[in-house]
Amino acid sequence: MFMRWCVTAVMIGVGIFQIAHQAPAQINTPNYTQCGLKVSLERARSLSEWKPHISLYSQRHYGEKTWELQPQAIVLHYTAGASFPWNLVNSKDFAGEKPGLASHYVVDGAQIWEVLPPSVRSRATYGINHRAISIEMVAKDAADLAKRSATLKSATNLVHCLMQHYQLSEKKIYSHQAVARMNPQEVPEVKDLVDNHPYHKIDPGPANMQTILQGLLQRQ
Ligand SMILES: [Zn+2]
Numbered sequence: 001m002f003m004r005w006c007v008t009a010v011m012i013g014v015g016i017f018q019i020a021h022q023a024p025a026q027i028n029t030p031n032y033t034q035c036g037l038k039v040s041l042e043r044a045r046s047l048s049e050w051k052p053h054i055s056l057y058s059q060r061h062y063g064e065k066t067w068e069l070q071p072q073a074i075v076l077h078y079t080a081g082a083s084f085p086w087n088l089v090n091s092k093d094f095a096g097e098k099p100g101l102a103s104h105y106v107v108d109g110a111q112i113w114e115v116l117p118p119s120v121r122s123r124a125t126y127g128i129n130h131r132a133i134s135i136e137m138v139a140k141d142a143a144d145l146a147k148r149s150a151t152l153k154s155a156t157n158l159v160h161c162l163m164q165h166y167q168l169s170e171k172k173i174y175s176h177q178a179v180a181r182m183n184p185q186e187v188p189e190v191k192d193l194v195d196n197h198p199y200h201k202i203d204p205g206p207a208n209m210q211t212i213l214q215g216l217l218q219r220q
Contacts, residue, residue, distance in 0.1 A: 028119050029117050029118055029119055029165075030118070030161050030162060030164075030165035030166075031165075032161065035157070035158075035160070035161035035164070036157070037112060037157060037158060037161055038110075038112065039105075039112045039113070039114050039158075040111065040112065040113045040114070041113075041114055042113070043084070043089050043106070043113045043115060044089075044113075044114060044115060044116070045089060045102055045115055045116055047116075047117075047120065049099075050067070050099055050102070050116065050120065051067040051120065052067075053098040053099035054067045054099055054120070054121045054122075054123060055067045056098070057097065057098070057099065057121075057123060057129075058121055058129070058130055060097075060193065060194060061129070061130070061192050061193055061194055062129075062130040062191060062192070062193065063193055064130055066121075067120050067121050068119065068120070068121070069118060069119055069120055069121045069122075069130075069131075069133070070131075071118055071131070071132065071133045071162070071166045071168070072131045072132070072166075072168070072172065072189060073128065073131055073132040073133070073168065073172040073173070073174055073187075073189055074132060074133045074134075074135065074159055074162055074163070074168065074172065074173050074174070075124070075125040075128060075132045075133070075134045075135070075174045075175070075176055075179055076135055076137070076155065076159075076173065076174070076175055076176065076203075076204050076208075076209065076212065077103065077124065077125070077134065077135065077136045077137065077176045077203045077204055078136070078137050078138070078139040078140075078141065078142070078144075078145045078203045078204045078205075078208070079106070079136050079137065079138050079139060080139075080140065080141065080203070081138070081140060082138070082139075082140050082144075083138065084106065084108060084113075084138065085106060085136060085138070087100065087101060088100075088101055088102045088103055088106060088115055088124070088136065089102070089115055094123070099123060100123070101123050101124060102115050102116055102122050102123055102124060103115055103116070103122055103124035103134040103135060103136040104116050104117070104118050104122050104124070104133045104134050104135065105133075105134075105135045105136065105158060106135075106136045106137075106138065107135060107136070107137045107138065107151055107154045107155045107158065108137075108138035108151060109148070109150040109151055109154065110150055110154055111154070112154055112158055118133045118162065118166075122134050124136065125176055125179050126179075126180070126192065126199065127179050127180070127182050127187075127190045127191065127192050127196070128174075128179050128187065128189050128190055128191075130189075130191070131189040132174070132179075132189065133162060135155060135158060135159070137151050137152070137155050137204060137208075138151065139151065139204075141205075142202070142203070142204060142205025142207065142208060143205075145204055145205065145208050146205070146207055146208055146211070152208065152211050152212060152215070153215070155212060156211075156212050156215035156216060156219075159173060159212060159216060160216055160219050163216070170213055170216060170217070173209075173212070173213065173216070174187055175203065175204060175205075175206075175209050176201045176203045176204065177201050177202050177203060177204075177205075179201075180198060180199050180200065180201035181198050182196055182197060182198045182199070183198070
């Protein structure tokens with residue numbers, strides 16, 4: 001009797017351990033509702049198509065054949081356009097290489113779309129797609145974005161939610177411009193096995209970065 005109870009107890013124990021062990025992978029994305037965010041999945045990429053191509057992209061560019069992302073940084077962008085960037089949802093390739101371009105999020109006013117979950121690698125920030133979440137803010141340029149206070153506010157709230165969930169400090173919130181300098185002394189995560197030369201980007205602009213970082217400080 002004792003033996004039987006004991007075996008059952010061990011089996012229950014193993015079961016609990018398995019559930020506990022599996023749980024982190026299943027809840028490895030932030031709870032947007034708990035953050036007070038409304039995030040739409042209506043413009044999400046098909047993951048079954050995305051994952052095999054981004055795994056191969058990762059192998060070529062970072063020497064890691066995986067689609068999985070464990071976020072260690074967040075990169076901010078503007079879209080260089082006034083309306084929703086459908087290429088981030090629909091493009092099949094870019095610069096002769098699969099997959100197409102895609103960020104994790106697109107922010108426009110009060111609207112936030114999740115194009116890819118933050119547990120999956122995106123292709124939006126050359127040199128750091130293996131480590132970073134990328135957020136695109138809809139705006140034509142830095143001056144246009146500076147006028148879009150609702151977009152900057154939504155982006156700040158989203159960044160705050162992601163920072164809390166992945167335990168990232170403000171030091172890990174980068175501009176695309178900073179990443180594009182491809183300088184490991186400035187952005188330690190930058191790497192590319194195909195071409196690690198600096199490239200030219202000016203988004204989202206120092207003033208907009210300042211606005212968002214200031215907003216984050218006020219939330220603490
Ligand atoms: Zn950019």
